[in-house]
Amino acid sequence: MTDITNTPAAEHEAQLGDYFALFKPRVMQLVVFTALVGMLAAPVSVHPVVGFAAILFVAIGAGASGALNMWWDADIDQIMRRTQSRPIPAGKVQPGEALALGVALSGMSVMMLGLAANLLAAAMLLFTILFYAVFYTMWLKRRTPQNIVIGGAAGAFPPVIGWIIATGSFSIEAWLMFALIFMWTPPHFWALALFMRSDYDDADVPMLTVTHGRPATRRHILAYTMVLAVLAVGTGFTAIGGWIYLSFAIVLNAMFLLGAYRIWQRDEDASEADNYKVERKFFRLSLFYLFLHFGAILVEATLRPWGLGGW
Amino acid sequence: MNMRTEHEIHNRRRGRNVGVGLMLGAFVILVMVLTFVKITQTDFTKAMGAPAPQSQESN
Structure with a gap:
């Protein structure tokens, strides 16, 4: 008897959703949101169709770099519980499918962004894809405990790309939004590494928790959070800030600083006793932290035409 | 030999193919709309009023 489902190809045949999962949809959400805020916060208006297409191509580029990351990291993804x-x-x-999809969509997204917006935005998207897929994934991630710090830059470029889509140039405000994500990434991932105890050890990824120990990681979280708080509140006094953003920034950064301070104060025994309650809470807050900061920038930009946003 | 014309895998493949087809269709429409917007946004009057490029004279 011939049964088509008995063939290995049929058993593992991927659905559309499986290919979509290669694009890291959660990371894509952040990319789309921050790029959109970067574009709307810029002092130049963009035609809605051009804006929609440009953000879509940025999202596709980000997804493509995610697929390349999954292709390269397939061996360690198999080991870590979080990525199994x-x-x-x-x-x-199949790994080859992820590679082909990643390369093809990277090229398509860069080319289309160049046509839809401008060449500088396309060049910046290409740089971001290469930075994440080659510089971070292939080179840094398995070599240095600073992987998260430098690799975090890849996730920080989208608001800069959004700004360039609208203006065609760089500016201090765009780099402030970059700095916000860049400084936020390490405390966010280090908190995760603290309570996902054995994952990175098992996969031999040199996270700070593995190379410098957990007390050092706690100190680093506090140090980065302090710099981040200064940057985040400082952004409130620039052209993209305003009293709404500043109010959000002050409250959120006070909460974030308090969380980092509590993480720094604890030792492993205390953390294990309550199953990393403080670290988990800090990690959850970090997710809202970024969305609310960029949300506040968006509110300021939206209200500006009515003379309500900004200073 | 049990040969069914419709199998679960055919349905799955159909779902995938329809999805890819819809995405390609959406992409074509997006490029068309984008082209329309780009053309209507561009001020062609200025370009037409500009001095014509000098043609190379052949000897």
């Missing part, structure tokens, strides 16, 4: 269900380690998508 990704399409390649789960056997749903």
